[in-house]
Amino acid sequence: MKKILLTFVLLFTLVGLSQSYEFQTIKEIECTPVISQGVTGTCWSFSTTSFLEAEIIRLTGRKIDLSEIYNVRNTYPKKAENYVMRQGKAQFSEGGLAHDVINSVREYGLVPNSVYTGLNGEEEKHNHAELQALLEGMLKVIVENPGKKLSPKWKVAVQSVLDVYLGKNPSEFTFEGKTYTPASFLAFTKINPDSYVSLTSFTNQPFYKSFIINIPDNFSNGSFYNLPLEELVQNIDNALDKGFTLSLDCDVSEPYFSGKYGIAAVPANDADSKTILTEIKPEKTITPEYRQQEFENLTTQDDHLMHIVGKVKDQKGNFYYKVKNSWGTENMGNEGYIYMSVAYVKLKAISILVHKDGLLTNTKKMLSL
Template sequence: MSRFIIIKYTSEMKKLIAIMALAGITSSLSAQTPKETKDSIQPNVFTTVKDARITSIKNQANSGTCWAYSAQSFLEDELIRIGKGEYDLSEMFVVSHSYRDKGRKYVRLHGKLNFAQGGSFYDVLYVLKNYGAVPQAILPGLNYGTTKNQHGEMETGLKAFLDAIVSNPNGKLSSAWYPAYESIIDQYLGKLPESFTFNGKKYTPQSYAKELGLNADDYVSLTSFTHHPFYSKFALEIEDNWRWAESYNLPIDELMRTMEYAIDKGYTIAWGSDVSEKGFTRDGIAVLADVEEIETKGSDQARWIGLNYSDKQRLLTQLIHSANVPEVNPTQEYRQKGFDNYELTDDHGMVIYGIAKNQLGRKFFMVKNSWGEAGAYKGIWYASYNFVKGKTMNIVLHRSALPDDIAKKLGIKNK
């Protein structure tokens, strides 16, 4: 049996209904905000503008040897550029020689030298010039039971040995300390070959390097800071520059112009950078994200739609990955302040080999990393123009990759 209930609408009830309707509209608008935010976050879509041919992606694994991997990769790319074809050069040949030289210097300076796994691009050039080179197959450097680099134990053992020597328990150093030190390196990385046969031909490391046809003196290091005069050379004051190699100092806009010029002319660039920023992701994107602006927007959204901390951090990550992420516009002063207060640090070596743009026209440098085929682009990173401008520590490139006017200012023959 049906019943009909007749309701008499009083003025108070009408007001209540109106309030409820307005609340429903507001709730509906609030519910749409996440969708609108999501729709405004556009994932990057990259189009290559110019790139050079490079060798395969390598994996430094659990070793602080990015400097060796990036600089050797850079030299391999140079061999392609000059028409020599593809080579796979041994990084551990460079690492082994560098540990030997570093150990001698550490003892010479009574332990007052940074002794760690890090190094600089110059270490690779120094080894090429003074000791030669060998193929990867001749010295893979994996004598300790793993298929990938794992250098923590070796570094710790070498450092402990050297510290014991520096403590000078005998009152004077014996002639045995250095051969003993070398033997530790040999046990981990393998003995350095005096000669070897490769592709049916016998070489020494020096003769193999000569056949490669690369002249270490043709490569120059550039940087950009104001605590030294522009167009002069100075030893970059970073811990891993233990050989005290010098870099030419350029204004940042001229450094950026040099990099673009080099890429346009078909060169690759060894690139040292700070990668500690939130904007340097682990999946192939590096942007100089204006985190303060992003977090301010995120805070506003959190107040409006009730985001919790985890959701806010997730939104922050999404914004960093978006094509229209707000970025800091770095200046010369920004760089110097970062270097002076330790915000701009020497973290990682990679290779820049191209330029791309995203769908909004933003310029990115194409970067070859040494973390294996990691990230969304299988070992390739896209670093925004602003990131490179703000976070570059130094670069190394062939002297012929310098624009004429900049080569002249530096007193370098680029022809």
């Protein structure tokens, strides 16, 4: 009888400690629907374009489906020039960062997706595998410089390939019965590219100063303001509380990140790396020093960009950020969103992009914004 009672107590204790997630929405900022980036490495544009769509809602009340591929189309020549002028000693890939979208918007404006889809003929899904391979192969030949004197025609060749695969840049178009150029459409959306700042947190750089993060996709050498880790998180919370969303660059390669379950959390015990995707488990305490260590040993890498649009909490009171992903909704948990724990953000977030008005007053002061 005692053995039966002991077994019952142990089972009851285990059940009490292992709880499936039950989430309650704490903050949700209006955004556009989850869509898929398809077979492309363009999460940087999908996430940051989604961020700009949420900004347009905040600024104008309008829901506008912007073209993600327009930003991609106008960033490729920049990456190509970086690769050629560095004589192939640089990465040429589909990747990029949030500030590349902002740079594109500043120079080339914005267009709606109805005007520029980046799809040709009967294509329904984005697939840039052939485009990327063709451009990379062509650029390698250009770098070899077989004519012994580089001709400026190579730039025209890159533009021509992009025109064939993605489409020519529109110079003028109609939207809701009115005629716009990309520049006038940008003005119509009320987006000001100079209003956005990139933030990060690393211990090997001075705080409240900007520096260039050495990651492969930072081909444009973008600078990031460096904040203490706790202050970075406080600014995320402050922005959300004030109705600002954020573009997020982070590592998603760990087993405790899952699109299928829509969960990202850092288990205190490595044995819980899979279990934590379906059950509440204790999480690791993330210090600035541990974050720095994991970045420098390349455990934390620049993998994927997404869009923070709100906060939820589980039944134990643990908070998670509601992060809009760009992998579609099919076979994805939480309707294509990732519920990302605070610990995960502290450890795996490379950087964030946010409107400067979403920052804490003291942070703005320290950064002279």
